[in-house]
Amino acid sequence: MGNLLSEWTSILMEFADSFEQYRDTLKSISIKEAALQQSRDQKKKLKDQIEKLEDSPTAIDRLNALKEQLKELEAFTEPDEVEMSNYKRIATREALYILLNGMHAMSSKTDIISTFGKYIVDELDTQPIKPGEERPAYQSTHRTKRIQDDAKHAIHEWKPDQAKLRRTLTSHHGHNPLIVKMNKELPPVPVALTDGETKQPSPSSSASASSNPSPSVSEQSVNLEKHHSLYKPDAVEKTTTTPSTTHHQPVFHPPAFMSPFSQPLNQENLYQFYQNYLPPKPYEEIRSALSPVFHEKKHDVGGFVLPTANPNFALNNTRDQE
Numbered sequence: 001m002g003n004l005l006s007e008w009t010s011i012l013m014e015f016a017d018s019f020e021q022y023r024d025t026l027k028s029i030s031i032k033e034a035a036l037q038q039s040r041d042q043k044k045k046l047k048d049q050i051e052k053l054e055d056s057p058t059a060i061d062r063l064n065a066l067k068e069q070l071k072e073l074e075a076f077t078e079p080d081e082v083e084m085s086n087y088k089r090i091a092t093r094e095a096l097y098i099l100l101n102g103m104h105a106m107s108s109k110t111d112i113i114s115t116f117g118k119y120i121v122d123e124l125d126t127q128p129i130k131p132g133e134e135r136p137a138y139q140s141t142h143r144t145k146r147i148q149d150d151a152k153h154a155i156h157e158w159k160p161d162q163a164k165l166r167r168t169l170t171s172h173h174g175h176n177p178l179i180v181k182m183n184k185e186l187p188p189v190p191v192a193l194t195d196g197e198t199k200q201p202s203p204s205s206s207a208s209a210s211s212n213p214s215p216s217v218s219e220q221s222v223n224l225e226k227h228h229s230l231y232k233p234d235a236v237e238k239t240t241t242t243p244s245t246t247h248h249q250p251v252f253h254p255p256a257f258m259s260p261f262s263q264p265l266n267q268e269n270l271y272q273f274y275q276n277y278l279p280p281k282p283y284e285e286i287r288s289a290l291s292p293v294f295h296e297k298k299h300d301v302g303g304f305v306l307p308t309a310n311p312n313f314a315l316n317n318t319r320d321q322e
Contacts, residue, residue, distance in 0.1 A: 003152075008113045014102070021176055047070065090270050090274060
């Protein structure tokens with residue numbers, strides 16, 4: 001029985017992997033929304049300024065300028081927002097399909113473990129003995145070994161019920177195309193210093209530090225946007241920008257969205273994958289198969305019967321009360 005429980009542990013680990021993919025797929029939504037956060041903050045700031053100037057009769061020109069700026073900003077970011085809305089639905093469907101397919105595999109294999117495991121437990125001798133008696137030697141070793149082997153074979157040869165399965169982008173591509181893994185470069189390992197030795201900056205490092213200043217905040221935001229693009233996802237945008245010093249004239253450069261394999265991700269193909277997608281079987285057919293109303297009479301579990309399950313229990317109880 002311990003070997004079957006070890007198999008069950010492997011099954012749970014497989015489901016944990018599916019659950020991790022489910023989380024990463026949903027997390028990709030927030031990663032892509034981060035690329036739109038800057039423009040959303042700017043729109044919110046403009047709306048707040050417009051609201052403050054609504055009741056000021058002396059700021060008509062300023063108010064009209066802000067409204068025009070907000071209108072241009074909304075028109076510019078509309079393709080990104082629409083693309084984000086479309087992506088949310090694809091990622092949500094993919095994530096839930098991965099989770100539910102994993103649940104189906106886990107529950108089906110767990111059912112195999114529990115079914116075969118009960119037959120192993122059936123071989124446990126529960127016949128009571130009296131003091132001074134020796135319990136008979138266990139005689140079911142070969143039978144339990146056969147049950148164990150049959151259970152493992154059933155698990156390894158298990159195939160999902162195609163009527164209950166849903167196809168996913170992950171199974172179609174062999175990897176999840178919606179998950180973007182950023183490769184983080186680790187800093188160099190510092191050189192160990194001996195006692196009394198102090199680290200002196202080398203002239204070359206000082207020169208390189210002065211020639212390569214740290215990027216500004218605006219440059220960092222542009223670099224961040226280059227990793228996550230929702231605008232024209234089928235093409236890599238090559239833009240060179242300089243930080244803008246004008247406060248009311250923000251420069252927007254749609255970044256390029258790259259797949260985990262550094263290839264442009266054709267997002268239109270992702271949409272077409274789920275368009276006009278029909279379940280393997282109609283819902284009514286699955287409902288009738290799983291509804292207890294249409295099931296045949298089940299076998300009794302055997303063994304003793306509880307008093308409340310005995311049809312004569314209520315009659316005998318009534319007679320005793322009389």
